[in-house]
Amino acid sequence: MLEINCPYCGPRFETEFSYGGEAHIERPKDSENLSDEEWGEYVFMNSNTKGVFLERWVHTSGCRRWFNVARDTVSYKILAVYETGTEPPELDLRKDV
């Protein structure tokens, strides 16, 4: 069980949250002109990181806000929590992997 520090409500159990996959993927701007391959690239081809992964979570049972989490996929340790629309904080990637 993860304890996730919602940037708005504070620390809560993982059961209150839902997962939103990889963060910082930009939706294609002229989506009506995309080929199937380009759509597939956008929708399905996420990175499968071993180590620090930047991902989205939503506080479903609390404030219902989306935010970003930097989590180590090996240790499951959460290294940072930051608001949607902001850049991830500087992380020393070697230290915790």
Add this chain to the structure above:
Amino acid sequence: MVEAYLRQSPLSQLALPSRAVSEAGDAGVVMSERPFRRIVNLRGDPKSDAFLSAAKSTLGADLPLAPNSAAAGKDTSLLWLGPDEWWAISEDNTPPLADKLRDALSGQHTSVTDAGEGYTCIAVSGPKAIDTLAKGCTLDFHDSVFAPGSCAQSDMAKAAVVFHRLEGETPSFEIYVRSSFAEYLWRWIEDAAGEYGIAVTG
């Protein structure tokens, strides 16, 4: 808006008034339903002075800006739900609080939604109230974390709820739950509280 004479609480089939006692005695947990509250969901920019002052003049108190905090307005409880979202709860039906807020906030980028008909309120108090709630919720209910006068949204026995801890030495909570989950949640809490002794009050 449902007319008052057609209204039924979502717990009416439990016939709670017939079980109500006037003295809780040595019951560890005291339960009651507080139905028909008017709940207005209010959203707006907490950085906007115009929004904050219009809300204050209508509600009679500053909107609580600290996470998980509540405030008492004029005949109104104000609960923080998110960085730009609150509940204003009142027993008073005339004139509707939502209308008053809409008038006061007209022209501003805000949202006022009457939400009361979708919920009921289950009050749980007594010396064993925290032990009971902790069986079904991952929140830390200790005084140092969930202090009297604060609120939180979470899950209780997997049902989405809003907790409001009232002021006072004896733990006392109001739990807002959607009507369709109300009977399930009442029965769940009553089952969980059985070992402590229960009194139902009116």
